[in-house]
Amino acid sequence: MLTSFLVLLFFGCLTGVTAVLFGFGGGFVTVPVVYGVLTATARPGTGADAMHIAVATSAAVMVVNAVAAALVQWRAGRLLRAYVWPLAGFIAAGAAAGSFAATLIGGTALRLLFAAYLLVTITDSLFREGFLTTAPRRVPRPLGRGTVTAGGFGIGLVAAGLGVGGSVMTVPLLRRRGLPMAEATATANPLSVPVALAATLVYALAPTASAATGRLGYVDPTACAALLLGSLPTIAVARRVTGRVPDRVHSAAYVGLLVVVLMVVAVGV
Template sequence: MLTSFFSLLFFGCLTGVTTVLFGFGGGFITVPVIYGVLTATARPGADAMHVAVATSAAVMVVNAVVATSAQWRQGRLRSAYLWPLAGFIAIGACAGSFAATLVGGTALRLLFTAYLLVTITDSLLRKGFLSVAHQIPAKSLDRGTTTLGGMGIGLVAAALGVGGSVMTVPLLRRRGLLMAEATAMANPLSVPVAVAGTLVYALAPTAASGAGQFGYVHVPAGAALLVGSLPTIAAMRRVTGRVPDRVHSAAYVVLLLVVLIVMVTMGI
C-alpha cells in the first residue's frame, strides 16, 4: 500500500505539471495510473476502469479550479471563449457521465484508447495545431461550435474522464489563439465536465464500491494524487507563457503519444 501511495504521489506531481502547461486537469495521466494501481491491489470484481475514470473526474475538479484561479489572476483567460461554451459542455457532461456508467469496462478502455489515437492523428495531420497563423483578433466561436460542439465535448470528456482539454485546446488553437492561452482556458472549461462527472459517478449505484469509495470515486487514491498535484500547480504557474509556442504545441502531442504507448503496453 505504501508503494501505491508514493506512486500516486509521484504521478500527482506530474498531473500538476500537465494541468498548468497543457490544460489537462489530470485525466490522461490519472486514468491509466489509477487503473494500474487498482488492478494490482483491488479485490476481485472491483471495476477498476470505472473507478479510475470517476476518481480522475474528482481530482480534476480540484486541479482545474486551482489552476483556473491562478490563471485568472495572471490575466490569461478570455471570457468571450468561455461562456456560453462552458454551459453547453456541462449539459453534455451530465449525459456522458451517465452513459459511461452503463458501458462495460472493456468498452470504456477501448474508447479511451481510440480517443487518444484520433486526437493525436488530428493534431499531426490537420493544419492549425502545431503552428498557426495567428489572427488579430483571433476568430470567435460560431453558434454551432458553441452549442453542438460544446455538448459533444462534454459528452465525450465526461464519459472518458479526461476533462475535454484535448478537444478544447485544438478548437481554440485553430481559432488563432496562442498555445499558452488555449491551454489556460482548457482548465475552466474542464470544471463543468469534472463536476458533472464526479456527481454522477459518486451517486451511481455500484457493486464495486468498497472501503474509502463514494460510488465509483476512490477517495484515498484521489487524495494521494492531490497531495502531489496542488503544490506542483502552485510552483508551475509562473512557467506558462515562457515556453515557445511551437515547442509547447509539439510537447502537447508528444505527451499524448507517451500516454497512448503506456496504455497499449499495460493492456488497458
C-alpha cells in the first residue's frame, strides 16, 4: 500500500510539471500509472474495471490540476480569451457525451483507443507542418466557426472518453493558428477544465460502476489524493520555468513525452 502511494505521489509531481509546461492536466501520465497500480495491487473489485477507474480518476485529478495551472497562466498573462470561449462550451458538451460512451466500452477497447489516439497525434505533430516550428513573427489566426462548434464537440468527445483532458488536440490546433508554444499550452489548461469536470461527474455517477468501498462510482479518491499531493506543489514551482524554454525545444519535448506515454501504454495493451 505504501509503495503504491509513493508511486502515485511521484507521478503526481510529474503531472504538475506537465500541466504547466504542456497543458496536459495529467491525463497522459495518470491514466497508465493508475491502471498499472490497480492491476499490480489487484485490489478487490478493481480488476475488471481497472481502465475505467484509471480514466475516471485521471479526470478527477485534472479538474484540480487544470484549474490550478489555468490560474497560474492567467496571472502570468498567457491566457488568450478569444481562444478559450466559446470553444470551451462546445468542448463541455462533447465531454458529457464522450464520458458517458466510455462507460459502455470494455477496458481492453479503451486501452487500444487510448494508444491509437496517441499514435495519430504523434504522427500528425511530426509530419504535418506547423507544430514543431512556426514562422517568425507569425500573426496568430482566429478559430473558424466550424472549428469552434464541431471541432470543439469532437475534442470534448474524444478527450473525456479517454480521460486525457483535450490538450493533445487543442495544443496542436492553437499551434497551427500561429500561437507560440508557451501560449498554446497555457490556453489548453482552461480548455481542459470542462472536459475534466463533465467526465468526473459522469464517471462518479455511472450506473455501470461496480460497488466498492472507498470509491465514488469509478473514481478512486485515495489515488486522487496521492496524485494531487504531488502535483499541486510542483505546479507552483513549474510556473517559474514556463516562458523560458525555447519554442522549438518546448514543442519537441511535447512530442517526446507523448512517445514515452505511448510506449508505456503499448506494454500494458
